[in-house]
Amino acid sequence: MLRRRTLITWFVIGWTILFQYETLRASYLSPLVGRPLPKFPLLFPPAGWIMFYNVDNSYGFAEVYGIRGDEPTLLDPHAIFPIKNVGYDNIRRNVLVSVLDGRRAGNFCQFLRRKFPQYDSFAVVYAQYPDLIETPDRVLRQVAYRCESHAARQQ
Amino acid sequence: MNIAQLWSRAFLERRPSASLGLFRLAVAWTVGCHMIPSFFHMEDTYLATAFKTQNFSFFPAWILRLVEGSPDWVVWVWVVLFCVALAAFTLGLCSQASGMLMTASCYYFYALNNVHIGTLSFDILLVTLVLMCVTGYHGDFLSLDSLRRGKDRPYKHLRPFFIQRLLQLQVAWTFWYTALSKITGGGNWLTDNPYYALMHYPPMGVVRDFPFREWIGQSPTLCYGLGVSCLVFEFTIPLCWFIPRTRKVSIPLGIAFQFMLWATLHVPTIFLFLFPPLMLLFIQPETIVGWIEARRAAHAERDRAVLLYDGQCGFCVESVKRLRVLDLFGWVDPLDFHMQPDLTKLNPLLTPEHCQSEMVLVEPNGQLSGGYQAFARLTRRLALLMPLAVPAHLPGMDWLGRRVYRWIATHRYLLHRSPACQTHCQR
Numbered sequence: 001m002l003r004r005r006t007l008i009t010w011f012v013i014g015w016t017i018l019f020q021y022e023t024l025r026a027s028y029l030s031p032l033v034g035r036p037l038p039k040f041p042l043l044f045p046p047a048g049w050i051m052f053y054n055v056d057n058s059y060g061f062a063e064v065y066g067i068r069g070d071e072p073t074l075l076d077p078h079a080i081f082p083i084k085n086v087g088y089d090n091i092r093r094n095v096l097v098s099v100l101d102g103r104r105a106g107n108f109c110q111f112l113r114r115k116f117p118q119y120d121s122f123a124v125v126y127a128q129y130p131d132l133i134e135t136p137d138r139v140l141r142q143v144a145y146r147c148e149s150h151a152a153r154q155q
Numbered sequence: 156m157n158i159a160q161l162w163s164r165a166f167l168e169r170r171p172s173a174s175l176g177l178f179r180l181a182v183a184w185t186v187g188c189h190m191i192p193s194f195f196h197m198e199d200t201y202l203a204t205a206f207k208t209q210n211f212s213f214f215p216a217w218i219l220r221l222v223e224g225s226p227d228w229v230v231w232v233w234v235v236l237f238c239v240a241l242a243a244f245t246l247g248l249c250s251q252a253s254g255m256l257m258t259a260s261c262y263y264f265y266a267l268n269n270v271h272i273g274t275l276s277f278d279i280l281l282v283t284l285v286l287m288c289v290t291g292y293h294g295d296f297l298s299l300d301s302l303r304r305g306k307d308r309p310y311k312h313l314r315p316f317f318i319q320r321l322l323q324l325q326v327a328w329t330f331w332y333t334a335l336s337k338i339t340g341g342g343n344w345l346t347d348n349p350y351y352a353l354m355h356y357p358p359m360g361v362v363r364d365f366p367f368r369e370w371i372g373q374s375p376t377l378c379y380g381l382g383v384s385c386l387v388f389e390f391t392i393p394l395c396w397f398i399p400r401t402r403k404v405s406i407p408l409g410i411a412f413q414f415m416l417w418a419t420l421h422v423p424t425i426f427l428f429l430f431p432p433l434m435l436l437f438i439q440p441e442t443i444v445g446w447i448e449a450r451r452a453a454h455a456e457r458d459r460a461v462l463l464y465d466g467q468c469g470f471c472v473e474s475v476k477r478l479r480v481l482d483l484f485g486w487v488d489p490l491d492f493h494m495q496p497d498l499t500k501l502n503p504l505l506t507p508e509h510c511q512s513e514m515v516l517v518e519p520n521g522q523l524s525g526g527y528q529a530f531a532r533l534t535r536r537l538a539l540l541m542p543l544a545v546p547a548h549l550p551g552m553d554w555l556g557r558r559v560y561r562w563i564a565t566h567r568y569l570l571h572r573s574p575a576c577q578t579h580c581q582r
Contacts, residue, residue, distance in 0.1 A: 009162070041213070049275070053333075081270070083200065088421045092421040111199075111204070
């Protein structure tokens with residue numbers, strides 16, 4: 001009995017310290033000591049509990065255009081990732097921004113060519129509302145990368 | 156009260172584990188709702204053809220490399236493992252082991268591709284799952300494990316309280332630190348007007364098109380006030396969960412807050428399915444036990460149904476033990492018909508021959524049913540058998556059930572090793 005109580009006590013203390021450390025590490029402890037502190041792997045979010053912690057007037061998102069000839073067509077993001085989550089829409093949680101990273105371009109281009117063979121090539125665009133309140137209709141767009149057709153790549 | 160006593164009371168005290176049994180069902184439901192939809196488009200989510208991203212800040216690189224190399228058949232094997240583990244965890248079959256397997260599967264798919272399931276709330280779910288894996292206390296109640304053990308009144312099983320306490324602390328800390336991050340360390344909820352910005356998000360943004368959104372969005376002052384109210388709420392409500400006098404109000408308020416979040420934002424359903432059950436863990440387990448006991452007492456005061464069984468058959472005795480576990484509210488009173496000197500006192504139509512041939516249910520209103528029909532009636536009356544009520548009454552089930560029951564009743568002395576069986580087998 002005593003052994004079990006001791007084990008539980010140590011577990012509770014260890015868990016609590018870990019929980020507090022991982023919660024405070026990224027935003028508070030690392031700035032305090034002036035260097036990034038190590039993260040405990042496989043548990044707890046990397047930056048603490050930061051749900052909607054910083055929301056400003058700008059809003060960035062990704063657009064994907066399928067191009068046939070010279071004609072670009074905006075692809076429905078729900079057709080790109082058709083997963084129907086229970087009770088919420090992952091696309092509206094801006095899941096598509098994950099494709100903007102140039103290091104993932106090869107993987108995403110391959111994915112697009114398989115899903116939308118009717119297009120010759122694709123353009124992945126970073127779009128941004130610079131100010132949702134002052135200029136709600138103004139959207140800035142910049143091509144993040146292009147997925148060329150097989151023929152163009154061979155040339 | 157000194158610190159040692161306080162510590163003991165907070166974490167070490169043995170208290171009923173009924174709440175954890177109920178919480179297990181909520182966790183299983185949440186995991187299923189979050190994970191299963193991602194299996195419907197495997198070629199887009201996990202197979203070699205999918206677009207994948209990996210969470211390098213969560214997983215060590217060697218794990219990601221290992222998982223990345225999974226051929227498609229390995230991915231399918233994990234899907235099967237996940238589904239089996241989820242089903243077993245839901246039913247409470249080897250709860251701890253199935254919980255571990257289910258958690259391992261969640262980690263596998265998270266490492267394989269975090270695009271579709273990886274969210275901050277999924278990290279919260281994983282923390283919860285890891286805590287649930289530490290012990291098997293959640294298998295004490297509402298589980299096949301409790302049925303297998305056959306101990307009467309499993310909801311009263313006493314266990315050290317530390318898992319439930321840590322889960323309580325987890326949800327409270329999550330609330331507090333979420334609020335703290337909004338006002339310090341990069342958070343802008345006091346310096347700017349984030350709620351106002353959210354109300355102006357584009358149609359494809361995270362904010363739902365809920366009633367009054369446009370009206371709220373017209374007033375920066377109102378939006379700032381709502382934002383600050385959210386902060387105050389997130390700071391104060393967890394404190395109220397720990398205070399017995401404010402608990403009754405603060406738990407529904409916390410649940411309403413989560414519902415409001417889900418109704419206004421496209422947050423994962425983990426917010427709706429996991430957080431409210433976490434808040435319900437603040438209800439004292441003794442309160443739940445007291446409520447069940449009160450229902451049992453109420454049934455005991457009224458006439459209870461009687462189930463007559465063959466007490467000389469080991470299989471029947473074992474089945475009745477399990478029936479007592481399933482009869483949460485004490486609706487039925489199992490009686491060995493051999494011990495009843497005059498069966499007609501219970502019901503004039505009863506005979507020893509009838510009771511010998513099948514179990515007989517005598518309901519408080521005098522209605523008699525036997526064999527499969529009695530079982531089907533029980534599924535409508537016993538709380539823990541109710542999930543079987545619909546399948547038991549499907550067309551054709553009566554025909555099939557009667558035949559299966561008849562076969563079992565005829566061979567019941569062969570189905571269990573007991574001295575009684577041996578005696579009867581020799582007959």
